[in-house]
Amino acid sequence: xxTSEYDYESLGLIAGLEIHQQLDTATKLFCDSPTTIxxxxxxxxxLTRYLHPTKSExxxxxxxxxxxxxxxREFEYLAYDTTCLVEEDDEPxxxxxxxxxxxxxxxxxxxxxxxxxxxxxxxxxxIDGSNTSGFQRTVLLGQExxxxxxxxxxxxxxxxxxxxxxxxxxxxxxGVLYSLDRLGIPLVxxxxxxxxxxxxxxxxxxxxxxxxxRSTGAVKRGLGTIRQDVNVSIADGxxxxxxxxxxxxxxxxxxxxxxxxQAELVExxxxxxxxxxxxxETVDVTDIFEDxxxxxxxxxxxxxxxVMAVPLFEFDGDVGREIQPDRRLGTEFSDHAxxxxxxxxxxxxELPAYGVTAEEVTALRDKVGAGNDDAVAIVxxxxxxxxxxxxxxxxxxxxxxxxxxxxxRGANDDGxxxxxxxxxxAARMYPETDVPPVEPxxxxxxxxxxxxxxxxxxxxxxxxxxxxxEQVAFGRRMPLFEDAIAAGIDATLxxxxxxxxxxxxxxxxxxxxxxxxxxxxSVLFLVDxxxxxxxxxxxxLAELASNPDLTAxxxxxxxxxxxxxxxxxxxxxxxxxxxxxxxxADEGMAAFSGLMGECMAELRGKADGxxxxxxxxxxxxxxx
Numbered sequence: 001x002x003t004s005e006y007d008y009e010s011l012g013l014i015a016g017l018e019i020h021q022q023l024d025t026a027t028k029l030f031c032d033s034p035t036t037i038x039x040x041x042x043x044x045x046x047l048t049r050y051l052h053p054t055k056s057e058x059x060x061x062x063x064x065x066x067x068x069x070x071x072x073r074e075f076e077y078l079a080y081d082t083t084c085l086v087e088e089d090d091e092p093x094x095x096x097x098x099x100x101x102x103x104x105x106x107x108x109x110x111x112x113x114x115x116x117x118x119x120x121x122x123x124x125x126x127i128d129g130s131n132t133s134g135f136q137r138t139v140l141l142g143q144e145x146x147x148x149x150x151x152x153x154x155x156x157x158x159x160x161x162x163x164x165x166x167x168x169x170x171x172x173x174x175g176v177l178y179s180l181d182r183l184g185i186p187l188v189x190x191x192x193x194x195x196x197x198x199x200x201x202x203x204x205x206x207x208x209x210x211x212x213x214r215s216t217g218a219v220k221r222g223l224g225t226i227r228q229d230v231n232v233s234i235a236d237g238x239x240x241x242x243x244x245x246x247x248x249x250x251x252x253x254x255x256x257x258x259x260x261x262q263a264e265l266v267e268x269x270x271x272x273x274x275x276x277x278x279x280x281e282t283v284d285v286t287d288i289f290e291d292x293x294x295x296x297x298x299x300x301x302x303x304x305x306x307v308m309a310v311p312l313f314e315f316d317g318d319v320g321r322e323i324q325p326d327r328r329l330g331t332e333f334s335d336h337a338x339x340x341x342x343x344x345x346x347x348x349x350e351l352p353a354y355g356v357t358a359e360e361v362t363a364l365r366d367k368v369g370a371g372n373d374d375a376v377a378i379v380x381x382x383x384x385x386x387x388x389x390x391x392x393x394x395x396x397x398x399x400x401x402x403x404x405x406x407x408x409r410g411a412n413d414d415g416x417x418x419x420x421x422x423x424x425x426a427a428r429m430y431p432e433t434d435v436p437p438v439e440p441x442x443x444x445x446x447x448x449x450x451x452x453x454x455x456x457x458x459x460x461x462x463x464x465x466x467x468x469x470e471q472v473a474f475g476r477r478m479p480l481f482e483d484a485i486a487a488g489i490d491a492t493l494x495x496x497x498x499x500x501x502x503x504x505x506x507x508x509x510x511x512x513x514x515x516x517x518x519x520x521x522s523v524l525f526l527v528d529x530x531x532x533x534x535x536x537x538x539x540x541l542a543e544l545a546s547n548p549d550l551t552a553x554x555x556x557x558x559x560x561x562x563x564x565x566x567x568x569x570x571x572x573x574x575x576x577x578x579x580x581x582x583x584x585a586d587e588g589m590a591a592f593s594g595l596m597g598e599c600m601a602e603l604r605g606k607a608d609g610x611x612x613x614x615x616x617x618x619x620x621x622x623x624x
Contacts, residue, residue, distance in 0.1 A: 011234045012234050013232070013234055014194045014233050016193060017192045018190070018241075019209050019227075020188070023103050023187065024218050025099045025186050028087075029100055029186040031084050031086035031093065047077050048076050077179070080181060082181075101438065103186075104159065111212060114143055122140075124162075136163060149201050154196060155193035156191070160191075161186065167182040192209075194231070199252035203248065206228055207248055215451045226246070227244055238262070240407060242411050244411050246411075257415050257416055264323040264324075269400060275373075282387075284307070284309075285364055288307070289301065293355040294354055300386075306383040307380045308378065308389070310390055313374045315397070324416045331418075337393050338389075342380075342389035346378050348370075408422065455470050458472060464495055468492075472499055489528045505538060514548045535603075539561060569612070576595055576599050584620055
């Protein structure tokens with residue numbers, strides 16, 4: 001069934017969002033290190049950690065942490081000249097950053113939330129290596145808010161202020177390489193209630209929250225600075241948390257595909273139950289493939305590995321059944337096998353293929369006792385890996401008999417998802433004893449102007465047209481625009497440069513990301529003061545982008561746009577008119593248009609168009 005054919009109301013779709021947004025503060029949440037992202041080659045040292053789960057105050061182990069711990073991995077971290085002992089987990093954290101707390105309270109106000117009387121820091125157990133300590137520090141700051149969508153209100157259950165995880169740099173056979181530059185950046189997590197009942201409403205709610213966050217002017221922008229987790233379930237399915245959605249535009253498609261997956265899994269479970277399906281015991285079938293032509297299986301065996309199989313009775317045709325675009329039930333099995341180090345699985349719904357012959361398939365079925373209505377899944381890998389992986393496949397196949405498992409899944413670029421781990425539980429949280437409680441005072445924090453309100457103000461008070469006003473208000477340089485107009489720079493000039501000019505330069509291959517706010521403000525001041533012609537803007541900005549250490553004035557010199565006075569401008573224009581004296585005599589002022597282009601080309605941005613136009617008209621008038 002196409003996702004567009006689903007009746008979400010009758011399926012009982014319920015969804016909720018968790019929005020994670022980095023704050024653009026000067027320092028990190030629990031130390032004084034800067035929040036600047038570094039390049040991996042800037043690292044000056046590394047450190048290594050091995051992480052293990054710990055029990056909660058009640059003596060319980062979290063299921064997600066326990067499964068993660070079964071994968072023995074080494075975690076290496078890139079450290080920089082700005083990395084401190086708190087980030088390395090060699091020193092207790094400082095108090096909560098006051099700037100981050102203030103921004104988070106602004107966000108709470110925009111979400112119509114009540115701020116708690118006292119903030120207590122908690123530790124959230126995380127042993128995937130993304131925190132050197134093995135846990136993430138988090139605080140509950142706000143509760144009971146609400147936003148509006150075209151399909152009705154969506155409640156905001158909680159607002160958390162927490163530290164960002166380390167950036168994953170590289171997956172390795174022995175573990176993961178992380179970078180510590182991102183670890184500890186202040187992050188807000190906003191959780192909605194399970195009030196969302198359609199994919200479109202999920203997208204609209206995410207866009208509304210995103211607009212409110214950007215209205216503070218104090219959140220980081222760019223890829224990876226905001227992530228959405230989406231919780232999805234249908235009436236006969238189960239709650240599934242989808243992690244790491246970075247593009248708001250894909251949220252509706254992601255929900256659609258998860259509904260499809262759960263509906264297909266429910267249907268598969270019903271059919272399997274009605275047919276009396278079951279999962280058999282795992283079997284070592286290495287001997288069947290001793291002379292195989294399969295490169296994957298042969299490669300595993302040549303390294304001393306094994307081939308393990310599990311019979312899936314009455315599963316024939318279901319393992320290869322599509323449950324999301326280009327993903328099948330067998331892909332789900334494969335995800336679980338990969339968690340234990342296998343490269344994937346083969347199954348009889350797709351065999352013979354990949355070098356596996358029909359004779360080998362027949363022998364495989366015979367050895368595990370599978371008939372024509374049954375399926376068989378196999379894993380070829382190093383012996384211990386093969387054994388762990390086939391047990392994971394067996395467990396997932398048994399879950400397929402029940403329907404949809406509760407789990408955490410990762411978002412793929414195409415809107416589909418993959419298995420990550422079980423859903424975490426309450427056993428992963430316990431108090432942080434190194435950071436004292438804080439009593440926040442929201443009355444001292446002003447409520448920011450909404451971006452939608454800025455659009456109206458930019459039109460009404462600054463005279464920008466609707467399109468440019470919206471571009472600036474929703475653009476990543478909105479705070480810089482506000483600084484520019486507060487300093488007296490012409491609003492249209494500032495908006496055009498920050499949105500149109502920089503976009504044009506980027507398309508021309510100029511590295512505009514190297515331009516700092518000081519660069520841009522300096523150039524705007526020079527144009528506004530008449531010291532740089534608008535026509536020279538692009539050349540000066542391109543020069544600064546190539547040589548960021550220059551001042552704006554030095555860039556003007558390097559671009560050859562300095563030192564042109566009124567007399568020299570008039571001399572150059574008079575020379576152009578003189579060279580075209582015959583045309584001027586014949587056409588009079590009608591020659592203006594063609595000569596204007598020639599004058600501007602010769603002056604190369606050394607004078608603004610208004611001045612050139614005025615002088616050119618005077619010089620033509622003298623000769624006609």
